[in-house]
Amino acid sequence: MARRFPDACARIVLGWDQASSVHTFEHGTVNSGLLQVLLEMRPALERYLMLRGAGAEEAEDVLQDVSLKLASASIGPVSEMKAYLYRMANNEFLLGRRSRNRRTRREEDWVGMNTGDPPELDERPSVEAQLIAGEQVQILQSVLDGLPERTASVFRRFRVDGEPQRQIAEDLGISVSAVEKHLARAYEAIASMRRRLDGDHMPARHLRSGARRDGI
Amino acid sequence: MESELQDGINRQAIEWHVRLRHGDDAVWAGFVEWLAEDPRHQAAYDFIEQIDLDLDKLLPLVRLEEPADNVEVGPVGGPARRWRWISAGILAASLVGVMFMSIGTGKSRFEIVTRPGEIRQLAISPGSEIVLNGNTRLTLDRKDPRFASLAQGEALFRIKHDAARPFTLEVGDNRIRDVGTVFNVVHDPAGVRVAVAEGEVIYNPGAEAVRLTAGQALVDASADNSVRVSDVAAPAVGSWKTGQLVYSSAPLSQVAADLGRSLGMEITVVPQIADRPFSGTLILSGDASKQLPMELRRIARALGVVIEPAGGHWLMKPL
Structure with a gap:
């Protein structure tokens, strides 16, 4: 279970499947409702992408990819169509960034080892990258070990096993917002560790990831 | 002031990130407005989103315990907790087939065997404990908590010092005497390896009497009679336990x-x-x-x- 999403790519693809709240799934049918909503939402999605730091052209590309996917994929009825399209646009945006970043910083991947990434020219990580990654794993381990048991368990079920928040809440007999609080606590612990690290070792890269994007 | 404001923004970014995962139309609309409020919001959200993406690569490499099982491995609690462990550990052990055998001196000695890949933690006396790695055979003495014998495999020892009664570990024909310490021992066909994380031990006190202090390791190769001492990173000693x-x-x-x-x-x-x-x-x-x-x-x-x-x-x- 823990290794169900070997890399970001797989998770992203799964992400929008999960998000779709698909009730029925008919092969070969295009969800014309979604295409219609996409047309109406285009300016809103464009605004969203620009707020996320995309350039005009990049936003255009992303939306192009979204509409291509919608037109070629069989997607059943979706209850929250706007949310669905936002999520899809976001995933396409990240995928695009990811492949672009890969081209530009192939040599210096922060966690560039042992991933399920498709093979690349530089598949074998440098010793240095291995050491850094090993260190990251150790630090992440200590952060997770330091979480309260309930928080750690909620985080594992959500982030590793991919259980929906509602299901976790029902199972534990707590509210969804209580589940959200556990998750926020876990992410806060991880983020503050990362902020400390970035402050120590690599000040610029991730804190100013926006700058890298703008420069593209 | 400034940093408090930034902390608040970072917290909001995380809350949005968690909520968006299953967010409906209204949540997304709210998120877009939040982004538009302040350019710092975008940077904060980028940061947490990137961290989450990076987790995809890191999470498969960390251990996340299933809740409430496992009495054998875990962070060390207070003494009371450790004592509960040994009883729970031995109970579990007897269920999965650890052997309690009488070896020599009456019936007080017993052997604990771990399966390959299994890790077991034992409290042998208050303040002293032993963690057994997989595929390991260790003999303990019910009447003498200051004795152990490692027939095969690897174990990490955390021993409370008692000047009047030093702890002695037998490793084949060799003896290790602790002087209050944390140390790791491997016994395999290649020989004996000892690494010290805290305190010190004496290897073969009657013979070579090699004194090892924290941050030192020793290799006694079975191929020759040499005993070599080298440096080791103390925090790394026994890290297999986790x-x-x-x-x-x-x-x-x-x-x-x-x-x-x-x-x-x-x-x-x-x-x-x-x-x-x-x-x-x-x-x-x-x-x-x-x-x-x-x-x-x-x-x-x-x-x-x-x-x-x-x-x-x-x-x-x-x-």
Whole structure:
């Protein structure tokens, strides 16, 4: 279970499947409702992408990819169509960034080892990258070990096993917002560790990831 | 002031990130407005989103315990908790087939055997405990908590010092006497390896009497009669207990032996890379038995080698 999403790519693809709240799934049918909503939402999605730091052209590309996917994929009825399209646009945006970043910083991947990434020219990580990654794993381990048991368990079920928040809440007999609080606590612990690290070792890269994007 | 404001923004970014995962139309609309409010919001959200994406690569390498099982492995609690462990540990042990055997001196000695890949933690007296790695045989004495004998395998000792009654560990024909310490011992066909994390031990007090202090390691190779002392990173000593194997320029042959013990399999290294040094940390997942092929692939990648079945064992080869 823990290794169900070997890399970001797989998770992203799964992400929008999960998000779709698909009730029925008919092969070969295009969800014309979604295409219609996409047309109406285009300016809103464009605004969203620009707020996320995309350039005009990049936003255009992303939306192009979204509409291509919608037109070629069989997607059943979706209850929250706007949310669905936002999520899809976001995933396409990240995928695009990811492949672009890969081209530009192939040599210096922060966690560039042992991933399920498709093979690349530089598949074998440098010793240095291995050491850094090993260190990251150790630090992440200590952060997770330091979480309260309930928080750690909620985080594992959500982030590793991919259980929906509602299901976790029902199972534990707590509210969804209580589940959200556990998750926020876990992410806060991880983020503050990362902020400390970035402050120590690599000040610029991730804190100013926006700058890298703008420069593209 | 400024940083409090930033902390608030960071917290909001995380809350949005968590909520968006299953967010409906209204949540997304709210998120877009939040982004538009302040340019710092975008940067904060980028940061947490990137962290979450990076977790995809890191999470498969960390251990996340299933809740409420496992009495054997875990962070060390207070003394009371440790004592509960030993009873729970022994109970569990007897269920899974640890042998209690009478060896020599009356009936007070008993042997504990761990299966390959199993880790077991035992409190032998208040303040002293032993963690057994997989495929290990250790003899304890019910009447003498200051004695242990490691017939085979690896164990980490945390021993409370008692000047009047030093703790003695037998390793084959060798003896290790502690002077209040944390130390790790490996006993395999290649010989005896001792590494000290805290305090000090004396190796073979009656004979060579090699004194090892924290941050030092010793290799007593069975091939010759030499005893070599080297430096070791103290925090790395016994880190296998938490599923971590930490190396600094260790030969692949040693890495393979350690992996074999933890994963419960025999791994041999082809001669051409047996001495190739490896530096880094290998994290073993909790349950290797279920995930072995994946676990092996992951480790092989980290080592930059191929591990494949060869007859009854496994072979580590160059890529």
